[in-house]
Amino acid sequence: MxxxxxxxxxxxxxxxxxxxxxxxxxxxxxxxxxxxxxxxxxxxxxxxxxxxxxxxxxxxAPAVRAALEQQSAQLVHVSNLYYSEPQVELAERLVRSAFPARVFFCNSGAEANEAAIKIARKWGQRHRGGAYRIVCAVGAFHGRTLATLAATGRYLDTFAPAVDGFAHVPFDDADAVAAAIDDSVVAVMLEPALGEGGIVPMGDDTLRRIRALCDQRDVLLVLDEVQSGMGRTGRWWAHQHAGVTPDVMTVAKGLGGGIPIGAALAAPRADVLEPGDHGSTFGGTPLAATVAVAVLRTIEERxxxxxxxxxxxxxxxxxxxxxxxxxxxxxxxxxxxxxxxxxxxxxxxxxxxxxxxxxxxxxxxxxxxxxxxxxxxxxxxxxxxxxxxxxxxxxxxxxxxxxxx
Ligand SMILES: Cc1ncc(COP(=O)(O)O)c(C=O)c1O
Structure with missing residues (x-):
């Protein structure tokens, strides 16, 4: 043929x-x-x-293949009802590469962002009198689930009604973010560099100003590092170029080197989820976590x-x-x-x-x-x-x- x-x-x-x-x-x-x-x-x-x-x-990649081979012979999946060592090691490594935080594991970028949105909403209930709106950027891409589509702010008409609670301001514009934060807002959610939006890095100074604004106005800074993270920009996380840390960070894509895995990291201030709030059958399963550990280790070693x-x-x-x-x-x-x-x-x-x-x-x-x-x-x-x-x-x-x- x-x-x-x-x-x-x-x-x-x-x-x-x-x-x-x-x-x-x-x-x-x-x-x-x-x-x-x-x-x-x-x-x-x-x-x-x-x-x-x-x-x-x-x-x-030899490291991915070896991790798959070794772990698949030992334990592929076990429910999150139990402990598994690779998941804890992966979380430890992620935290070491980023900022003091605890980690929730899932399977994709959209899911990681869903977790971040739920964290922001629960934090808003606890700390901001039930406020729930999130300020996002025009041109962003956060995923294809209903909430992440609403955060993305595009492709919505076909799937109306949109999930409520997202406002959009021009990208890389700290003044616009400042103007958009009012009492109804709980978080600012941004990509440090637009990915699907055409590879547009945010100015380091803008990000520093937005970090300061989030502190002054007492809202969370959520950074979506799904595309820009995992060493792609020459640092583990793109926001590290600006010398700031977010309250919540989302990760996926490169984390598993091709095996589906995502994660949301929450700093102590934003670490509000409790049993029953959120979960995922496959999130951080031993196989995916072992591969992700191998990916992080290999990036470091090489x-x-x-x-x-x-x-x-x-x-x-x-x-x-x-x-x-x-x-x-x-x-x-x-x-x-x-x-x-x-x-x-x-x-x-x-x-x-x-x-x-x-x-x-x-x-x-x-x-x-x-x-x-x-x-x-x-x-x-x-x-x-x-x-x-x-x-x-x-x-x-x-x-x-x-x-x-
Ligand atoms: C910045 C960003 N966030 C979220 C997503 C969604 O990730 P996934 O396709 O794994 O759900 C993407 C995918 O392109 C992305 O680039």
């Missing part, structure tokens, strides 16, 4: 049995190794998306925070260099290995398609934004190779646009 026939056949089967929730690119990946993916025809692709900031150690910073700088320089070749890169946003090439033309989706043909996996968050969130193991040579392939993809995209005109 030719590669085209195999793809057409799988697409047809998928259309019959999978809900139509994703726009998928025409490729079937069957294997991965490090920063490289292999399709069903044996073709290799440099993966600059990494499962959208998930595969922090790359594909088939110096991947430094690597993200160093190789990220090289990738950024390479992308900016494309301007000198006459390619339409207007600017590069982001930090470490959380970068976006902002184009001067509405061709990002066409570049992504052309990239696939050129053996590089890219992602567009909008018509002009190419997002790059590769494994933190990306080497300097791989970064250079990625820039070369991206350049060819851009040339192809421009040609195609010219042909279509």
């Amino acid at each position: 030719s590669a085209e026939t195999a793809l057409a056949s799988l697409q047809e089967r998928a259309a019959r049995v999978l809900m139509n929730t994703y726009r998928r690119l025409p490729v079937t990946f069957v294997r991965g190794q490090g920063c490289w993916l292999v399709d069903d025809g044996g073709r290799q692709y440099l993966d600059l998306v990494g499962g959208i900031a998930v595969n922090v150690l790359g594909h088939s 110096g991947l925070l430094d690597n993200a910073e160093r190789v990220g700088a090289r990738l950024r320089d390479g992308l900016l260099g494309l301007r000198e070749c006459g390619l339409p890169v207007e600017t590069v946003r982001g930090r470490g290995l959380m970068l976006a090439a902002v184009l001067g033309d509405d061709i990002a989706p066409v570049v992504v398609d052309a990239g696939l043909e050129q053996g590089v996996v890219l992602n567009a968050t909008g018509p002009r934004v190419i997002r790059l969130v590769p494994p933190l193991t990306l080497s300097a040579d791989e970064a250079d190779e990625g820039v070369r392939r991206l350049a060819t993809a851009m040339e192809l995209a421009l040609q195609r646009r010219g042909d279509a005109a």
Whole structure:
């Protein structure tokens, strides 16, 4: 069977049995190794998306495989009605990497944010006379559950009525946050860098001002580090660049290196949940927790925070260099290995398609934004190779646009 026939056949089967929730690119990946993916025809692709900031150690990472093998032979799952050591060790490691806190484990970013929202509401009942509103940012993305959609503030009409209690102010604007905090507000919930919103880092100074505001007005600061965390920006958590700590932090994506696991950390001030308030069947199960411990340990042992910073700088320089070749890169946003090439033309989706043909996996968050969130193991040579392939993809995209005109 030719590669085209195999793809057409799988697409047809998928259309019959999978809900139509994703726009998928025409490729079937069957294997991965490090920063490289292999399709069903044996073709290799440099993966600059990494499962959208998930595969922090790359594909088939030895540490993830070893943890899976060892723990699956011992104990895969046990209910949260009992203790299990890996969950406690994972919480200890997370707290050490972040700030004094206690941890709730779940399975995804949306769930971690649901936990954060419930924490804020319960805290509001206890400390703010039943206030419950949360100030979020325009352009944010916090998940697809009903409450996290309301926090996101988009895609709501289809699923009305929206969960009540979220206000939206411009991103990276401490004055707007100050104006929005009144007696009805219990928390400010933000991404330190917009992820789905196109890789837009918040200014360190803005974040420091918002932290101070939350203290002055006695509301919680909730930071969603689902995409920006786990070392992606060169620090464990993006907010650490600003030298502040949140009251609540949410984590998922890279935490399990590809195995689903999420977490919400609450500082003592915000640590209000009690038995019966919240729970999750699979949250922090021994298998997922063991893998996440291995991911955190490997990031530390292999110096991947430094690597993200160093190789990220090289990738950024390479992308900016494309301007000198006459390619339409207007600017590069982001930090470490959380970068976006902002184009001067509405061709990002066409570049992504052309990239696939050129053996590089890219992602567009909008018509002009190419997002790059590769494994933190990306080497300097791989970064250079990625820039070369991206350049060819851009040339192809421009040609195609010219042909279509
Ligand atoms: C910042 C942020 N928060 C939350 C989520 C939702 O995570 P999940 O898809 O694991 O529910 C995402 C996903 O892209 C995200 O980028």
